[in-house]
Amino acid sequence: MSTQVELTVGGPKPTSSARLVATLSIAGMLSGFLLAASYQVTKPIIDANQARELRESVYKVVPGSTSVQRLVYREGALLPIDETEKTGEPVVFAAYDAAGRFCGYGVVNEGAGFADQVRLIYGFDPASKKILGMKVLASKETPGLGDKITKDAKFIANFDSLSIATPVVVVKGGRNADNQVDAITGATISSKAVVRIVNEANTFWSGKLPPPGAEPPPPTRSEGGTP
Amino acid sequence: MSAAPTQQGRLATEFAKGVWKENPVFVQVLGMCPTLAVTNSVANAIAMGVATFFVLVGSSFLVSLLRKLIPREIRISTYIIIIATFVTLADSALEALVPAVHHELGAFIALIVVNCIILGRQEAFAAKNPPLLAIADAAGMGLGFCIALLCLGGTREILGSGSFLGVSLFGPHFEPWVIMILPPGGFFMLGTALMLFAWMKQRRAARDGALA
Numbered sequence: 001m002s003t004q005v006e007l008t009v010g011g012p013k014p015t016s017s018a019r020l021v022a023t024l025s026i027a028g029m030l031s032g033f034l035l036a037a038s039y040q041v042t043k044p045i046i047d048a049n050q051a052r053e054l055r056e057s058v059y060k061v062v063p064g065s066t067s068v069q070r071l072v073y074r075e076g077a078l079l080p081i082d083e084t085e086k087t088g089e090p091v092v093f094a095a096y097d098a099a100g101r102f103c104g105y106g107v108v109n110e111g112a113g114f115a116d117q118v119r120l121i122y123g124f125d126p127a128s129k130k131i132l133g134m135k136v137l138a139s140k141e142t143p144g145l146g147d148k149i150t151k152d153a154k155f156i157a158n159f160d161s162l163s164i165a166t167p168v169v170v171v172k173g174g175r176n177a178d179n180q181v182d183a184i185t186g187a188t189i190s191s192k193a194v195v196r197i198v199n200e201a202n203t204f205w206s207g208k209l210p211p212p213g214a215e216p217p218p219p220t221r222s223e224g225g226t227p
Numbered sequence: 228m229s230a231a232p233t234q235q236g237r238l239a240t241e242f243a244k245g246v247w248k249e250n251p252v253f254v255q256v257l258g259m260c261p262t263l264a265v266t267n268s269v270a271n272a273i274a275m276g277v278a279t280f281f282v283l284v285g286s287s288f289l290v291s292l293l294r295k296l297i298p299r300e301i302r303i304s305t306y307i308i309i310i311a312t313f314v315t316l317a318d319s320a321l322e323a324l325v326p327a328v329h330h331e332l333g334a335f336i337a338l339i340v341v342n343c344i345i346l347g348r349q350e351a352f353a354a355k356n357p358p359l360l361a362i363a364d365a366a367g368m369g370l371g372f373c374i375a376l377l378c379l380g381g382t383r384e385i386l387g388s389g390s391f392l393g394v395s396l397f398g399p400h401f402e403p404w405v406i407m408i409l410p411p412g413g414f415f416m417l418g419t420a421l422m423l424f425a426w427m428k429q430r431r432a433a434r435d436g437a438l439a
Contacts, residue, residue: 015298023298027305031312038316045323053326138330144387144405209330 022060054121054137058106061123063134065095065103069219073208078216092205095123096218104132105209109201113193116140118149122159122198124205125213131168131198134159139190145192155184155191158196167199236411239362241352247368252375253424257343262376263413269392272380274328276338277372278321282313283345283369284362287353291361294354306349307340314339344372383407392424 029186058068071078073090093106105126110119118139123132148155161166163178170192171180183191210216242299251257261279265271286309290297297305318336320328329336338346348368353361387407389397406412 015300020298020301023296024304024308027308032310034312035315038319042319046319046326048324049326109395115275143408144403 017142036223051091054093054108057121057135057137058095058123061106061121062095062104062136062172063123063132064097067096067100068106068217069094069096069216071216076208079104079212080216080219090204090208092209094216094218100218102215102218105205107201107205108137109197110138111193111200111202113114113121114146115140115151116185116188118190118193118197120197122201125162129163129165129188130161131162131164134194134198136194141187141190146187148184148187149194154186155182158182164202166200167202168195170195234359238359241360242363242367245364245369245371246374247371249368250371250375250424251344251368252372254418255344255347256421258372259417260338261335261342262379263410263417265332265415266376266379266383266413267387267408268331268384269377269380270328271331273341273373274321274325274332274378275335276369276376278314278317279339279342279345279372280366281317281368282339283308283348283372284365285313286310286345287348287361288358288364290349291323291356291358292354302354303346303350306354307344310345310349311340344368375420377422379413382416383412387412401422 044196047194055068059065069080070082071092071094072081072087073092073129078092078094083094091108093108095103095106097103103125105124107120107124109119112118116139118141119137120134121137122134124130125132132199136155139147139150141147141149158175158181161178162181168179168181170188172185172188175182181191181195245251249255250261253257258279261275265275286306290306293305295427314337318329321332321336341411348365354365356364381391384392385396386404387409389395389401389403404412407416
């Protein structure tokens with residue numbers, strides 16, 4: 001009995017359930033409103049950033065290119081379809097120079113690395129069957145060792161003008177043929193993963209790309225920075 | 228400060244305590260998850276520090292402003308709603324403005340919600356004090372957190388990558404001490420910093436004892 005009395009006298013009066021529910025509902029509603037507003041503001045910027053990042057990666061792996069067109073492989077043909085339509089069909093990027101001449105494809109592929117998925121893009125010239133350049137887009141490889149596949153200039157230079165007429169092979173201690181990639185010391189597994197991902201994509205696309213010279217024409221409208 | 232403190236003096240005291248004397252990382256040992264996880268480079272440390280600072284100051288201000296309207300029974304849930312809102316705002320702002328850093332920090336931005344420094348300041352200070360004082364307290368604690376992250380991030384990047392903010396310091400012949408940017412390096416540096424602070428505290432106590 002006495003504890004009961006003490007509780008009601010000493011402690012603060014309990015708040016009614018209605019007020020508790022009302023307070024939390026109002027807080028939740030205000031929060032939801034704020035988040036919806038911020039999403040509206042930042043979503044287009046985020047999408048534009050991602051599209052620009054991908055476009056710049058294509059320019060990087062296909063030297064000399066200044067514009068790019070997204071091509072979707074559908075029923076045996078490459079159709080120009082932009083980012084707004086994401087269907088899960090295979091996608092390849094055609095890159096063109098300032099005069100509108102075709103300079104190569106940008107191919108994105110991902111696969112297992114040493115830790116988690118490695119996502120990369122490489123430039124491909126169908127006429128000479130050569131890789132023009134490679135850039136890792138996302139990886140969680142070990143910092144300081146495996147992540148050299150992203151940063152090591154010497155390793156990345158392996159992919160400048162690398163022949164892929166026959167599958168690319170990984171070697172150690174220097175290249176002897178133009179389809180060889182010299183592995184990074186201490187990151188052999190990551191180096192092999194990169195090469196495997198490139199080879200897989202190349203196997204997938206061979207036969208699906210049009211014969212050299214019959215590439216889709218550049219887009220007539222400009223592929224500028226606007227989303 | 229023994230006489231009745233002026234409003235300004237009070238603000239300064241509340242601000243200063245978080246920076247050094249009650250530093251949230253080195254003295255209170257709170258917020259260990261981001262402290263260990265994202266201090267592998269200076270850029271990451273700055274982004275995490277700024278995001279936490281923003282969330283802390285924003286939530287403290289709002290909680291202090293609404294302190295008489297929030298019923299006692301549901302104060303924690305209300306604080307969490309407020310904190311989570313600010314965190315999500317910071318998350319989308321970082322993704323829009325600095326996508327590279329946002330990519331690097333990943334889930335740790337969202338995890339600011341459960342950073343003990345923030346919830347701790349709401350419960351211990353903002354819920355009992357007027358908004359101006361709450362902002363001073365939050366800004367001090369936020370700055371203290373930033374300084375702690377920068378100390379660890381700076382040392383770890385210099386030793387582990389041989390660079391500061393991505394700028395190479397020692398030239399190509401420096402062999403970086405890779406373990407410092409891996410998780411064990413975080414524990415080593417934090418342990419060393421805590422040891423330093425404990426030692427300074429002991430020395431101060433000994434000196435004060437000798438004076439008395």
